[in-house]
Amino acid sequence: MIPEQPNAPTVPDPRGDGLRQVGAVLRAVRREACDVSRRASPPFRNAERPFLRHLPLLAAALVAADLGIGGTLIVADGLGLPWWGAGLVAGVQGPPLVLALYRPVLAWWSSLAASLPYALLAALAEPAGRADEPWPWTAPGLWAHLGVTLLVACRVRTETYVAQWLLTMALGGALTAGLAPPSSVGDLLLWGLFSALGLAVVTVVRGRSRARRALRAQEALTEFERGRRALLEERTRIARELHDVVAHHMSVVAVQAEAAPYRVAEPPPELSESFASIRENALAALTELRYVLGMLRSPEERPEVRYAPQPTLENLDGLVANVRAAGLRIDMVITGEARAVPQRVELSAFRIAQEALSNALRHAPGCRGEVQLTYGRGELGIRVANSPAPDGAPRQRGTGHGVLGIRERASLLGGSVRIGTREDGWFEVAASLPTSEQE
Structure with missing residues (x-):
């Protein structure tokens, strides 16, 4: 007697599937x-x-x-x-x-x-x-x-x-x-003949129309995939260049800044603090760069995925302190009742302030600066202004990408930005970012 096999695979019944x-x-x-x-x-x-x-x-x-x-x-x-x-x-x-x-x-x-x-x-x-x-x-x-x-x-x-x-x-x-x-x-046979011919024509026309629509959809999908593949290849190339060039140099800066105080016998405290600040900024830049590289190499843009914590307005004090350590005299003022704002608005406000302060460091070293954060009823205002650079201070020539980035960030949120020289000679970046619609 052959024992039963309770776990034996069942063979599907084609006739039963056809009937279903x-x-x-x-x-x-x-x-x-x-x-x-x-x-x-x-x-x-x-x-x-x-x-x-x-x-x-x-x-x-x-x-x-x-x-x-x-x-x-x-x-x-x-x-x-x-x-x-x-x-x-x-x-x-x-x-x-x-x-x-x-x-x-x-x-x-x-x-x-x-x-x-x-x-x-x-x-x-x-x-x-x-x-x-x-x-x-x-x-x-x-x-x-x-x-x-x-x-x-x-x-x-x-x-x-x-x-x-x-x-x-x-x-x-x-x-x-x-x-x-x-x-x-x-007349039944006559009607049956004419209707059968007519329905055959309708079937052929509908089949050709359906085939054309499917072909157009496939062509559109192929074109979309081709463009998407080209975009991914370009993003991968940019990520590779950033990793091989920028990340390498930032790593070298961080290592050199850490080793520099040990090459001088009894370095002054100010020198050690300056090199420590350089190293911290280089490491922070590497962290941000890793986040950018992760976004570039990701096949899909998913805002919910974060490769590194994104700065918020709580980090604005640290940004201002970092710029002060680099030699600028910055005054910071917060007006209005502080409240939670959408993450996109918070990040954009921080990046706008960061870019404006970086421009002040490059183009007006040794100047005085002001940072004002304003919580309005339906908008968040960020204003960064700096005085002209002292005579003889070395200046760097910019490319204009930073100003373009500020305008793009404000435009994406439906906000406005004003960039230019004030009547008193100070250079000012003022942005207003709406918050009521996103909350």
Whole structure:
């Protein structure tokens, strides 16, 4: 006796999977075919000219009226009905053409139901009077239902309009088998042939249109991926250059600043403090550089990911103290009631102050400076000003990238910035950053 293997893998049943897929398709077709509330937008809805926007409705109304008049004449002459009765029997077959532009599923059911009165009345008529009449539809009724079927096929899935075609053929076959005149030549086969050809054309056109849309989407995706790959390659190249050049030199500066006091016997305390400050700034720059390198090498820009703690307004005192240690006399003032502000605003305010103080160190060494932080009701103000450099002080020529960066940071937040020389000769950077919308 072979023992049972409770953990033996089960072999999937392809027939069961196929039946489940068929059942899912049938349920989807039933839902769509019975959803009479389904809406559709008529063609040329977004056209600029009003005439084009109303052209489908006008064309459908004219065709419906023409088919209704033709059907009325045929019914009145063939069945001997009065004009008003023939108009009611044949006229109801035209309006579904107009309705198909807006409610396709409801229009199809209405068109199918509108074909029944003629079939029933023709079956009840005298055999001698109905032997040569079309069955189970008049010619206008056939074309009306064919038009509705094709319009609906443009707006529903393939399985749905195939099911509608089969249902029409089944209903027509049932009427022909049960009520058809003995010598009539049925129009059912004619309708089935024309509708099958029309639905085949609709299927081909929709397939080509779907294929073109998929091709355009694939081309757009390929172009996007190509641009994204080029961007990542450029960012990687920049990160590599920053790591190999800037990070190397900053590491050398930090090491030299740490070793420099030991090369002098009994260095003055001021010299040791200066070299210590240089080393701390170099290490801080390396930390910031590692953060920038991490962002450049990341395939996606995710603001929530941080490779190093970002400075906040609480670090502004340390920034000012660092600049004072470099030789500038800086006064700092905070006005307004301090409160929490969005992180982006806080970081931008710190970077603007940092860049403005760095510019003062480069272009006006030995000057006096002022830093003012203002908490307004809906904005955060940061102002950095410095006096002209003393005579004979060495100056460095800038590239203008710092000023551009300040303007970009303020613009990204929807703020404003003013950079220029004041009336008293001091150079001032003043920025106002909105906070109310981001909070």
